[in-house]
Amino acid sequence: MSRVRRAVAVVLVxxxxxxxxxxxxxxxxxxxxxxxxxxxxDRDRGVTATTMTIGVVAYRQDSFAQFGxxxxxxxxxxxxxxxxxxxxxxxxxxxxxxxxxxxxEFSPLVPAEAQxxxxxxxxxxxxxxxxxxxSLTDDAQERCLAMRQTPVVTSNSSSQADLAADAGWxxxxxxxxxxxxxxxxxxxxxxKAVTPDTKIGxxxxxxxxxxxxxxxxxxxxxxxxxxxxxxxxxxSGLTIASATADAQRAAARFRDAKVDxxxxxxxxxxxxxxLQASGANGPQAHYxxxxxxxxxxGVATSFFPPSFGGTRGVTAYTSxxxxxxxxxxxxxxxxxxxxxxxxxxxxxxxxxxxGIERLADELQLAQFCEELxxxxxxxxxxxxxxxxxxxxxxxxxxxxxxxxxxxxxxxSFGPGKFDGADSYRVIEWREDCGGGNSCxxxxxxxxxxxx
Numbered sequence: 460m461s462r463v464r465r466a467v468a469v470v471l472v473x474x475x476x477x478x479x480x481x482x483x484x485x486x487x488x489x490x491x492x493x494x495x496x497x498x499x500x501d502r503d504r505g506v507t508a509t510t511m512t513i514g515v516v517a518y519r520q521d522s523f524a525q526f527g528x529x530x531x532x533x534x535x536x537x538x539x540x541x542x543x544x545x546x547x548x549x550x551x552x553x554x555x556x557x558x559x560x561x562x563x564e565f566s567p568l569v570p571a572e573a574q575x576x577x578x579x580x581x582x583x584x585x586x587x588x589x590x591x592x593x594s595l596t597d598d599a600q601e602r603c604l605a606m607r608q609t610p611v612v613t614s615n616s617s618s619q620a621d622l623a624a625d626a627g628w629x630x631x632x633x634x635x636x637x638x639x640x641x642x643x644x645x646x647x648x649x650x651k652a653v654t655p656d657t658k659i660g661x662x663x664x665x666x667x668x669x670x671x672x673x674x675x676x677x678x679x680x681x682x683x684x685x686x687x688x689x690x691x692x693x694x695s696g697l698t699i700a701s702a703t704a705d706a707q708r709a710a711a712r713f714r715d716a717k718v719d720x721x722x723x724x725x726x727x728x729x730x731x732x733x734l735q736a737s738g739a740n741g742p743q744a745h746y747x748x749x750x751x752x753x754x755x756x757g758v759a760t761s762f763f764p765p766s767f768g769g770t771r772g773v774t775a776y777t778s779x780x781x782x783x784x785x786x787x788x789x790x791x792x793x794x795x796x797x798x799x800x801x802x803x804x805x806x807x808x809x810x811x812x813x814g815i816e817r818l819a820d821e822l823q824l825a826q827f828c829e830e831l832x833x834x835x836x837x838x839x840x841x842x843x844x845x846x847x848x849x850x851x852x853x854x855x856x857x858x859x860x861x862x863x864x865x866x867x868x869x870x871s872f873g874p875g876k877f878d879g880a881d882s883y884r885v886i887e888w889r890e891d892c893g894g895g896n897s898c899x900x901x902x903x904x905x906x907x908x909x910x
Contacts, residue, residue: 505587514586542806748772
C-alpha cells in the first residue's frame, strides 16, 4: 500500500472509531417545511430578494492531529469552495441572488461537536440551506438540522424510514440504504451469485437504524426472494478491542453455520477486523459489497488484505470514488468532476501535486460542487417566492439532473423520494490497479436499478 493510501487508512480507522458511537437525535416534534413557512412568502431565513446564505458543515482540519496528520486536506473548506462560489456569483448567483458561504467545522471524533455545528448553522448563522459531505458517523447531524428547520443537501446515505421522518427537510444525492440493499440482492440473483441453497451471513452494526433495516427490510426482502439467512452478527463494540471481539464472535458464528456468502452492512474498520478474524479461524466464504458502510469506496478498502481480491459488489458511485484515480495521476477524472476542477483552477487555486492533501481536496470538491449545482437548480425551480418551504417542495420537480453530478449517475427526486441516485454499477476489488493502489474495477456500467 502506498504512503498516501496508508495515511488515508489512518484517517479512516480514526473516523471509523467515531462511527461506532451511538448518537441520540434531538428531542422534539418534526414539522414539515410548509407548516413552518408560507410557501408564498417572499422573505425567509437566510434568503432575501438579492442574497442567499448557504451553510456548510465540514471536518476540522486538525481533527486527526493525534494520528500524526496535521491537516485533513490541502485547504480549509471555505478556501476550497471560494472559486466555486465566485464563479457562481459571476454567472448571476442562485436564482438571481448573490451567494455567501457560512462554514461550521467539527471533529468527527467528538460527537458533541457535530451537534454544536448544527446549532451554529441553524441558530447562529441562520443559513437558508446546509450542505453536508459523506459522513462516516451516523445521520444525527442531519436530523438535528431538520429539527431546527434547516433544509439539508447531503452526500450521506440514510434509510428511507429516517428520510421520511425528516419530513422533507433532508435530501441526499446518494441512494438510500433500503434501495441499495434491494438492488444489491437483485444484482446477486441476476449474476447467479446467490440461490435458494446459498447460506447467507448478514453482518451489521448494532444501531437503531441498522437493526430496524435488518428486521424490517433486509431479511423480509431476502425471504421474499426465496433466500435464507443462515446467521447474523451485530457489531456493537466501541473500541478496537471490543470491535475485534465482535469480529471474532461473528467469524465463529458464520463458520459454525457454514455460511457461503457474507453480506456486510458494516463500516470499513469493522469489516477489516472481520476479514482478519475470518482469515484466522472463520468461515471460508465469499463476500459481496455495496455502498452500505461505504465499502464500495476505493480508498475505504485500500488497506484490505489480498484475500479480499475478486470480491464483487454494486455501487451507485462513479469510478472517481471507487477507482484509484482520484488524488493520483493514474486515471482521468470524469467529465463532471473535471468541470469542477477546471472552475477551481480557473479561480487561481492549483491542487497539490499528489498526496492526501490532493485526495481530500478532490473528494470534497466533488461533493460540494455537485451539491451547489443541485441547490441552484432546485432554487430556480422553486418559483418567484423562494423560501425554505418552496425550496424543499421544488425537489419534487427534479428529474434526470446531471449538471456537475460527479458522485453518481444523474439524479431524480419526487414526492416522497428524498434520495437522488437511481442507477448502479457492478464492480470487483483488485489488489493492484497501478501505483501500488487497490481499486474497484468496473464489470458492468451504470444501469437503472429495479428499486
